[in-house]
Amino acid sequence: xxxxxxxxxxxxxxxxxxxxxxxxxxxxxxxxxMVNYGVRKDYLLQQSDNDWDYYLLNVSTFTPLALVLGIxxxxxxxxxxENETNAWKQLISLPVSKMSxxxxxxxxxxxxxxxxxxxxxxxxLAYGVFxxxxxxxxxxxxxxxxxxPYFAGLPILALQLWIATVSxxxxxxxxxxxxxxxxxxxxxxxxxxxIWKWPSLINxxxxxxxxxxxxxxxxxxxxxxxxxDFTRRDVK
Amino acid sequence: xxxxxxxxxxxxxxxxxxFIIFVGPLIGLFLxxxxxxxxxxxxxxWYLSLFSMNLTYALLFLPLITGILAxxxxxxxxxxxxxxxxxxxxxxxxxxxxxxxxILMLIVLAIQLLYLGAVYVVGMIKGITDPFPLEIVWKSxxxxxxxxxxxxxxxxxMSILFKSFAAPFTVNVIFTLPSILAVNSERxxxxxxxxxxxSMMYIGGNTDDIFFVPWDQLLTVVGGSFVLFFLxxxxxxxxxxx
Numbered sequence: 001x002x003x004x005x006x007x008x009x010x011x012x013x014x015x016x017x018x019x020x021x022x023x024x025x026x027x028x029x030x031x032x033x034m035v036n037y038g039v040r041k042d043y044l045l046q047q048s049d050n051d052w053d054y055y056l057l058n059v060s061t062f063t064p065l066a067l068v069l070g071i072x073x074x075x076x077x078x079x080x081x082e083n084e085t086n087a088w089k090q091l092i093s094l095p096v097s098k099m100s101x102x103x104x105x106x107x108x109x110x111x112x113x114x115x116x117x118x119x120x121x122x123x124x125l126a127y128g129v130f131x132x133x134x135x136x137x138x139x140x141x142x143x144x145x146x147x148x149p150y151f152a153g154l155p156i157l158a159l160q161l162w163i164a165t166v167s168x169x170x171x172x173x174x175x176x177x178x179x180x181x182x183x184x185x186x187x188x189x190x191x192x193x194x195i196w197k198w199p200s201l202i203n204x205x206x207x208x209x210x211x212x213x214x215x216x217x218x219x220x221x222x223x224x225x226x227x228x229d230f231t232r233r234d235v236k
Numbered sequence: 237x238x239x240x241x242x243x244x245x246x247x248x249x250x251x252x253x254x255f256i257i258f259v260g261p262l263i264g265l266f267l268x269x270x271x272x273x274x275x276x277x278x279x280x281x282w283y284l285s286l287f288s289m290n291l292t293y294a295l296l297f298l299p300l301i302t303g304i305l306a307x308x309x310x311x312x313x314x315x316x317x318x319x320x321x322x323x324x325x326x327x328x329x330x331x332x333x334x335x336x337x338x339i340l341m342l343i344v345l346a347i348q349l350l351y352l353g354a355v356y357v358v359g360m361i362k363g364i365t366d367p368f369p370l371e372i373v374w375k376s377x378x379x380x381x382x383x384x385x386x387x388x389x390x391x392x393x394m395s396i397l398f399k400s401f402a403a404p405f406t407v408n409v410i411f412t413l414p415s416i417l418a419v420n421s422e423r424x425x426x427x428x429x430x431x432x433x434x435s436m437m438y439i440g441g442n443t444d445d446i447f448f449v450p451w452d453q454l455l456t457v458v459g460g461s462f463v464l465f466f467l468x469x470x471x472x473x474x475x476x477x478x
Contacts, residue, residue: 017403021406028413032413032414035414039421073406076401076405077403080399080400080402169311170307170400171256174401175301178301179262182263185296189271190270
């Protein structure tokens with residue numbers, strides 16, 4: 001059942017701009033560094049001894065913002081696919097459980113974002129090589145800055161998908177999303193328990209892996225809460 | 237015209253608009269109360285508070301929220317043939333467009349004024365005793381408002397064009413995020429319309445003029461992009477098939 005739902009969801013997002021957005025997010029993050037390094041490369045190279053690490057750090061300042069914005073846009077987009085044509089009713093009246101409908105939506109979005117993270121890694125590496133930042137490429141750091149924010153951001157994905165699917169007015173999830181973006185942007189002053197801080201990989205122990213584990217754990221929790229709320233509600 | 241304005245406002249009132257309007261001052265409170273910027277130089281403490289609050293507010297929140305407002309004001313029309321019903325009334329398309337735009341600008345003004353309230357509350361909670369720099373604050377609040385004129389025009393255009401909320405929001409995000417870099421650049425910052433809310437709310441600017449940016453920059457960048465986006469939206473709406 002879930003396999004068929006997934007293939008129908010992938011069919012629905014075809015030619016709607018989902019794949020374009022998946023590509024645009026990571027491209028935008030690296031493009032901002034292209035501008036940054038394009039305008040003042042010499043100045044930036046003087047800033048540290050290890051050019052690769054400094055470059056990765058620069059890239060990673062925009063990754064959490066782009067990730068959270070991407071989550072807000074994709075979840076709202078996913079919900080409006082069904083909202084706009086009143087298709088929830090038709091979807092739910094098929095012989096499928098509401099839980100698997102929700103699971104399928106979540107899986108598709110999680111998959112798209114994972115692809116995004118992968119593309120981010122490729123773009124980051126490609127532009128870094130183009131900049132000629134030295135021989136020693138720290139592949140682990142590259143991996144960390146590309147994929148850790150994704151896992152740390154899973155709770156936000158679960159939360160936004162929940163709000164987006166149960167809201168009739170998509171203004172609400174997007175407004176809450178903007179709040180989240182502001183929180184992410186001011187991550188360094190947030191307390192550690194706030195989920196919007198996690199994609200920035202900052203915590204008081206200076207161990208990014210904690211954010212990843214927390215992200216996966218709390219992400220699952222919020223996913224389950226959202227799913228049960230979704231199944232309890234009437235379909236309008 | 238007045239009745240169109242009334243109708244637009246009535247539709248909005250039922251769209252959870254109050255929640256969205258109050259997010260502005262809430263963000264202001266959050267930013268103000270969490271900031272702990274301190275420098276040794278003796279300056280009016282309100283400046284410090286304003287400085288840290290305006291940064292995130294004007295750079296990210298203000299440009300992004302205009303998009304949401306514009307999408308909400310077109311929400312009823314996109315549902316179940318609302319455009320058809322609205323335009324079948326004895327109204328002209330031009331007037332509908334202008335009415336929607338006027339209502340949007342009034343709401344942005346309301347958000348700015350509530351933000352001013354938030355600035356004041358933050359100062360009270362922090363116990364700032366310095367005199368309230370009224371002139372500077374008004375400049376900042378009104379400047380930020382004026383800077384959103386072109387942004388709202390573009391977002392209204394995009395919201396009429398696209399049915400979903402996500403698409404105009406994406407356009408907004410694509411233009412707003414680079415302003416984080418643009419404001420750091422002496423060369424590009426002044427010419428980037430999405431960086432203008434920040435420039436015009438930035439209290440460190442030149443205080444001789446009415447606003448914090450020179451008149452020629454205001455007229456060319458804000459005025460020019462406003463004319464471009466407003467006419468674009470206006471003409472598109474005239475020809476849109478409903």
